[in-house]
Amino acid sequence: MASKTNRRGNELSHSIAAELIAVLVAVTNGQPRVMTIDSGKALPSGPFELGHRSLQSGLRDWVEQQTRHPLGYIEQLYTFADRDRVGDASRRIISISYLALTREEQSAPAGKATWCDWYDYFPWEDHRHGVPPALYQVIVPRLNAWADAADNFSMRGERRQRMAIAFGLEGHGWNEELVLQRYELLYEAALVGEAHRGLNNDVRSATGSSMTADHRRILATGIARLRSKIKYRPVVFELMPPLFTLLQLQRTVEALAGRLVHKPNFRRLIEQQELVEEAGETTAETVGRPAKLFRFRHAVLDERAVAGTKLPSSRA
Amino acid sequence: MASKTNRRGNELSHSIAAELIAVLVAVTNGQPRVMTIDSGKALPSGPFELGHRSLQSGLRDWVEQQTRHPLGYIEQLYTFADRDRVGDASRRIISISYLALTREEQSAPAGKATWCDWYDYFPWEDHRHGVPPALYQVIVPRLNAWADAADNFSMRGERRQRMAIAFGLEGHGWNEELVLQRYELLYEAALVGEAHRGLNNDVRSATGSSMTADHRRILATGIARLRSKIKYRPVVFELMPPLFTLLQLQRTVEALAGRLVHKPNFRRLIEQQELVEEAGETTAETVGRPAKLFRFRHAVLDERAVAGTKLPSSRA
DNA sequence: GTTAATTATACTCATACTGAGAATAATTGG
DNA sequence: CCAATTATTCTCAGTATGAGTATAATTAAC
Numbered sequence: 001m002a003s004k005t006n007r008r009g010n011e012l013s014h015s016i017a018a019e020l021i022a023v024l025v026a027v028t029n030g031q032p033r034v035m036t037i038d039s040g041k042a043l044p045s046g047p048f049e050l051g052h053r054s055l056q057s058g059l060r061d062w063v064e065q066q067t068r069h070p071l072g073y074i075e076q077l078y079t080f081a082d083r084d085r086v087g088d089a090s091r092r093i094i095s096i097s098y099l100a101l102t103r104e105e106q107s108a109p110a111g112k113a114t115w116c117d118w119y120d121y122f123p124w125e126d127h128r129h130g131v132p133p134a135l136y137q138v139i140v141p142r143l144n145a146w147a148d149a150a151d152n153f154s155m156r157g158e159r160r161q162r163m164a165i166a167f168g169l170e171g172h173g174w175n176e177e178l179v180l181q182r183y184e185l186l187y188e189a190a191l192v193g194e195a196h197r198g199l200n201n202d203v204r205s206a207t208g209s210s211m212t213a214d215h216r217r218i219l220a221t222g223i224a225r226l227r228s229k230i231k232y233r234p235v236v237f238e239l240m241p242p243l244f245t246l247l248q249l250q251r252t253v254e255a256l257a258g259r260l261v262h263k264p265n266f267r268r269l270i271e272q273q274e275l276v277e278e279a280g281e282t283t284a285e286t287v288g289r290p291a292k293l294f295r296f297r298h299a300v301l302d303e304r305a306v307a308g309t310k311l312p313s314s315r316a
Numbered sequence: 317m318a319s320k321t322n323r324r325g326n327e328l329s330h331s332i333a334a335e336l337i338a339v340l341v342a343v344t345n346g347q348p349r350v351m352t353i354d355s356g357k358a359l360p361s362g363p364f365e366l367g368h369r370s371l372q373s374g375l376r377d378w379v380e381q382q383t384r385h386p387l388g389y390i391e392q393l394y395t396f397a398d399r400d401r402v403g404d405a406s407r408r409i410i411s412i413s414y415l416a417l418t419r420e421e422q423s424a425p426a427g428k429a430t431w432c433d434w435y436d437y438f439p440w441e442d443h444r445h446g447v448p449p450a451l452y453q454v455i456v457p458r459l460n461a462w463a464d465a466a467d468n469f470s471m472r473g474e475r476r477q478r479m480a481i482a483f484g485l486e487g488h489g490w491n492e493e494l495v496l497q498r499y500e501l502l503y504e505a506a507l508v509g510e511a512h513r514g515l516n517n518d519v520r521s522a523t524g525s526s527m528t529a530d531h532r533r534i535l536a537t538g539i540a541r542l543r544s545k546i547k548y549r550p551v552v553f554e555l556m557p558p559l560f561t562l563l564q565l566q567r568t569v570e571a572l573a574g575r576l577v578h579k580p581n582f583r584r585l586i587e588q589q590e591l592v593e594e595a596g597e598t599t600a601e602t603v604g605r606p607a608k609l610f611r612f613r614h615a616v617l618d619e620r621a622v623a624g625t626k627l628p629s630s631r632a
Numbered sequence: 633g634t635t636a637a638t639t640a641t642a643c644t645c646a647t648a649c650t651g652a653g654a655a656t657a658a659t660t661g662g
Numbered sequence: 663c664c665a666a667t668t669a670t671t672c673t674c675a676g677t678a679t680g681a682g683t684a685t686a687a688t689t690a691a692c
């Protein structure tokens with residue numbers, strides 16, 4: 001290995017650049033959205049520079065410049081630098097990705113930037129209205145063919161096993177957190193645009209819009225993190241307006257999780273954790289009994305080190 | 317902001333270097349240990365170079381070179397690049413830290429490398445034999461003084477609040493996962509060697525050995541991550557020999573968590589999750605009834621996407 | 633070779649949490 | 663006033679959890 005003979009090198013490491021990438025999420029009208037540039041083909045990003053105080057502030061600068069949207073909640077996702085990401089062997093790029101949560105505001109985003117629906121990129125991930133038909137009609141048959149095409153018996157078994165877990169086949173049950181595993185399987189099976197140019201129309205519409213480089217992979221990582229995190233930290237509230245009804249809160253959680261939850265149990269969970277307090281007002285914006293308005297009790301962030309927003313079970 | 321006027325710069329980002337840092341953990345004789353160099357003052361680390369295939373493989377190279385210890389399980393911890401970490405403003409270092417799990421083997425580590433006990437660096441974190449006396453006798457009084465010394469009323473309240481949560485005061489209960497928060501409080505209060513040169517002997521022995529730069533902070537991050545992760549992923553087994561008794565497994569978990577667990581409940585949890593299978597043999601190495609030997613069912617990693625090793629409640 | 637000490641393993645029980653569904657309340661639109 | 667719609671509250675069974683007790687199989691001591 002080359003590195004073993006290197007001194008604690010300086011010249012070598014100088015041809016390294018760092019790039020900051022943001023998965024900026026909002027939920028609008030019950031639809032989860034992600035901020036993009038290049039007409040939905042890329043995530044906001046830019047190089048980390050000497051002028052930046054920290055990685056986070058560098059990210060803020062780039063995103064605010066590219067999208068005119070200020071960032072609130074930020075958390076780091078992952079850092080990677082795989083060699084095969086870029087062709088040039090004399091220069092390495094380290095990518096540091098972040099998840100950011102905000103609300104889609106009135107201010108129309110700047111020129112290049114647009115909000116896009118999550119599920120345009122991941123149509124198989126939205127189970128709120130039942131299992132998407134294309135999953136069983138297109139994706140699973142194609143994956144089966146891919147598994148069968150494996151070289152030997154044990155590899156076929158391994159592929160089938162991974163499929164079954166990731167897509168909830170053979171009694172495994174759908175696990176909404178396995179977003180990245182599912183995308184990676186589709187990538188390996190060359191069923192997504194990033195892995196294969198000439199997809200036919202069925203497959204193309206079943207496996208969604210593709211993105212530049214590995215941006216869709218990073219988005220998958222962000223969605224997976226968020227789907228996991230809403231279960232044990234009160235981060236949903238970053239996506240909510242100051243006042244909201246419990247149903248609005250529920251719809252937001254469902255939008256993120258891609259599945260429905262049991263309404264009375266959801267209420268019970270939120271209330272027993274004392275995450276919200278009544279605002280005293282009600283909405284009359286819709287038909288039916290008016291709903292009480294609530295606000296997030298910001299105090300819980302001080303009172304408790306770990307507060308949870310667990311997700312009740314699914315509901316047909 | 318300077319960055320807003322920059323082009324998607326090249327020259328600027330070229331004075332960036334990346335450093336890989338490992339928190340390599342093992343548990344030996346019920347004592348959690350971390351691999352260090354520089355006689356316990358630093359974590360193994362080295363620059364990321366062009367020759368490295370990926371960040372992980374670069375880390376493996378450096379750690380194996382510095383410690384002669386091969387790495388098994390690896391997961392990324394955090395990436396940071398705060399300006400105040402290093403004095404030089406013309407050059408930025410990005411640090412990418414990893415958590416690695418292994419077993420302390422017969423092969424004595426290479427010259428500079430030594431295994432050190434976790435709790436030498438974090439004496440206040442070991443609650444297996446009750447609350448460490450120095451916590452209430454030294455640390456809490458000092459923190460109280462620090463809180464009282466705050467400029468204004470609201471800042472005093474805020475400091476007290478953080479103290480209460482982090483150290484489990486005023487009915488908050490000890491939460492073993494808040495390792496980083498506790499270290500940061502002690503740092504802010506200038507009670508650790510990294511923040512203050514002339515600590516008196518009481519404080520010094522209560523707040524443990526210090527390390528180079530922010531290495532102890534990174535270690536705290538690793539411990540926190542591990543304490544959290546053993547509750548929902550079967551990672552403990554990376555630290556176990558191939559065959560072990562349930563009590564040995566329990567002692568390992570207790571060593572990591574820094575607190576004792578209820579034995580019958582621990583067994584119930586492990587067995588109902590089918591994480592282990594009987595090896596058919598028993599140990600006679602100790603007094604008392606011989607214990608059955610178990611092995612980890614590696615199949616669970618294939619069967620389930622998320623397997624858990626939850627931690628039962630504490631036990632006096 | 634019986635007993636005490638020690639560790640392993642198996643039960644018990646009250647309580648809390650969860651999933652699922654039913655029942656009741658307050659609206660709007662005919 | 664009635665139907666439709668949404669909000670809100672309860673009930674109930676099943677499961678998980680915290681805590682403690684009882685029994686089993688050893689070794690060490692006498």
